[in-house]
Amino acid sequence: MDFKGSETIPGPRAEDRLPHTAQAAAKIVIVGGFGVGKTTMVGSVSEIRPLTTEETMTQAGVGVDDNFGSASKTATTVAMDFGRIRITDELVLYLFGTPGQERFWFLWNGLFEGALGAVVLVDTRRLAVSFEVMGRLEERGVPFVVAVNTFPDAPRYPVAELRTALDLPEDVPIVECDVRRRASSRDVLMTLMRFLHSLAMSRSLT
Ligand SMILES: Nc1nc2c(ncn2[C@@H]2O[C@H](COP(=O)(O)OP(=O)(O)OP(=O)(O)O)[C@@H](O)[C@H]2O)c(=O)[nH]1
Numbered sequence: 001m002d003f004k005g006s007e008t009i010p011g012p013r014a015e016d017r018l019p020h021t022a023q024a025a026a027k028i029v030i031v032g033g034f035g036v037g038k039t040t041m042v043g044s045v046s047e048i049r050p051l052t053t054e055e056t057m058t059q060a061g062v063g064v065d066d067n068f069g070s071a072s073k074t075a076t077t078v079a080m081d082f083g084r085i086r087i088t089d090e091l092v093l094y095l096f097g098t099p100g101q102e103r104f105w106f107l108w109n110g111l112f113e114g115a116l117g118a119v120v121l122v123d124t125r126r127l128a129v130s131f132e133v134m135g136r137l138e139e140r141g142v143p144f145v146v147a148v149n150t151f152p153d154a155p156r157y158p159v160a161e162l163r164t165a166l167d168l169p170e171d172v173p174i175v176e177c178d179v180r181r182r183a184s185s186r187d188v189l190m191t192l193m194r195f196l197h198s199l200a201m202s203r204s205l206t
């Protein structure tokens with residue numbers, strides 16, 4: 001029975017509904033330093049309208065977050081980004097983007113709960129924050145791949161040199177990407193999924 005003045009709460013938009021073929025879901029976290037492209041990556045690859053928690057940057061942030069190379073950047077994520085992508089008919093990835101700066105680490109406890117793996121986004125002009133992020137992932141035992149977001153004015157290094165600079169073991173994949181491009185962001189996720197698969201296989205053999 002309809003009540004006068006009652007409102008119908010709209011359900012999810014058709015394109016936001018989980019595909020009926022989906023059988024498994026995995027939680028993936030995308031993490032990296034300030035302005036490295038986390039929100040852009042979640043937005044470019046997500047099949048649903050991404051949820052973002054962006055706030056306009058204010059004068060108070062000057063000197064705290066280095067706006068290196070992103071002069072047009074006017075907003076920053078204050079909590080997380082969220083998106084979803086179907087990797088196969090059966091497998092859906094839930095993507096959580098989160099800032100890597102130390103003052104956001106309190107968010108990590110909840111966000112990494114149940115995470116299958118992570119993408120560490122790297123800007124070669126600011127490698128220092130990547131060390132802290134990777135160190136914390138290692139402490140938590142979260143497997144990750146490194147994706148270098150190739151800003152045009154950032155120095156390019158051969159993968160072997162980056163591996164040495166980042167002190168990464170041979171098996172951790174390092175890939176270049178342009179997070180503004182959907183195909184490129186998707187390739188990064190596929191690299192992570194292949195890496196997780198190979199880890200699972202090698203663990204089941206030991
Ligand atoms: N030229 C270039 N610009 C990029 C690229 N990726 C992101 N940008 C731009 O760089 C800026 C930073 O991207 P965001 O996605 O906001 O970065 P973020 O990591 O979410 O930033 P915070 O949430 O503030 O830490 C945006 O203005 C993007 O349009 C890239 O690959 N090349």
Ligand SMILES: [Mg+2]
Pocket residue numbers: 038039040076077081
């Ligand atoms: Mg962001």
